[in-house]
Amino acid sequence: MLVSPSLLSADFGNLARDIEMINHSEAHALHLDVMDGVFVPNISFGFPVMKCVQRLCSKPLDVHLMIVEPQKFVAQVRDCGASIMTVHQEACLHLNRVVQQIHDAGMKAGVSLNPATPVCTLRDIIADVDLVLLMSVNPGFGGQRFLPGTLRKVAELRNLMNEIGADAIIEIDGGVNDVTGRELAQAGADMLVAGNYVFGADNPHEAISTLAQL
Ligand code: DX5
Ligand code: ZN
Numbered sequence: 001m002l003v004s005p006s007l008l009s010a011d012f013g014n015l016a017r018d019i020e021m022i023n024h025s026e027a028h029a030l031h032l033d034v035m036d037g038v039f040v041p042n043i044s045f046g047f048p049v050m051k052c053v054q055r056l057c058s059k060p061l062d063v064h065l066m067i068v069e070p071q072k073f074v075a076q077v078r079d080c081g082a083s084i085m086t087v088h089q090e091a092c093l094h095l096n097r098v099v100q101q102i103h104d105a106g107m108k109a110g111v112s113l114n115p116a117t118p119v120c121t122l123r124d125i126i127a128d129v130d131l132v133l134l135m136s137v138n139p140g141f142g143g144q145r146f147l148p149g150t151l152r153k154v155a156e157l158r159n160l161m162n163e164i165g166a167d168a169i170i171e172i173d174g175g176v177n178d179v180t181g182r183e184l185a186q187a188g189a190d191m192l193v194a195g196n197y198v199f200g201a202d203n204p205h206e207a208i209s210t211l212a213q214l
Contacts, residue, residue: 001181001214002191004031004062004171005204007053008044009142009195015049018199019056025205026212029062029083031173031193036067039091040140047076054081064112064173064193066139067091071098078105086110086133086171089125090117099128110171114139115147119156126166131191132157136184137174142195146175154187178210185214 005027010018022030032053035044054061060083065073070087071094077085085107092098095111102109110131111122115138122132134153137144150172157170172184173193181192192211201207 001185001189001212002028002169002171003208003211004029004191004193005198005208006031006033006142006173006193006195008033009199011199012045015052016056019053021204023056023058025208027059027208028191028212029060030057031062031064031195032082034063034065034067035140039068039088040066042140047080050077050080050082060084062086062110062171062193064110064133065091071101074098074101074105074107078107082107084108084110084131086112086131088112088114088139089121090114095125096128099125112139112173113153115149119153119160122157123160123164126161126168127164129166129168131169131171133171133173133193135174136172136176136180139174143200144175146177146180151183151187154184154189158188176211178207178214181211181214 037043062084063082064086085102099109108130112133136150169190171191172189176192176194177197198207
């Protein structure tokens with residue numbers, strides 16, 4: 001299982017220390033949650049912080065934009081060293097164009113769905129994206145409880161991808177721990193985001209490797 005710890009649950013007073021932990025862990029990427037207080041009812045961090053993270057982090061940066069009009073920021077996200085730029089389907093009127101812009105900027109393109117947005121809305125974009133991020137909580141905050149309906153959505157997405165012949169990574173975000181992670185692995189997920197489960201653990205390295213072994 002691919003693992004992308006979410007920096008949102010790190011200690012922002014000790015970011016260098018926490019990123020160093022990630023660098024030496026089995027994590028495959030570092031997940032960065034950008035919020036604007038409009039698309040979601042919270043604000044996290046922006047480009048100056050991401051620039052510092054880029055300098056400190058040796059893992060690929062997996063950037064999750066929970067913002068309106070993400071197309072305005074493609075170049076800035078690229079300049080922060082993002083490998084994957086994920087935008088919300090609900091935030092993009094011209095999703096196909098945004099995905100093209102992300103690819104043109106040299107990044108992998110991800111599309112995210114809120115819990116209430118059905119998987120079928122991806123039918124006409126799935127062949128063009130590198131990653132689908134299914135939200136398993138309502139986005140905006142770390143530490144929420146996993147919504148079990150996500151398991152059915154993972155299976156539905158897997159079926160849709162098989163039908164179309166698409167091979168995007170299926171990434172899940174919100175309320176992931178060893179128990180929900182195992183269920184997600186069985187349902188067909190490829191990559192797990194985990195904030196509280198990793199940064200709230202007594203031994204974050206162990207938490208990351210537990211998920212990586214699923
Ligand atoms: C929520 C963010 C998540 C969050 C996950 O809006 O997109 O990435 O950090 O946190 P946990 O794993 O604690 O639910
Ligand atoms: Zn996220």
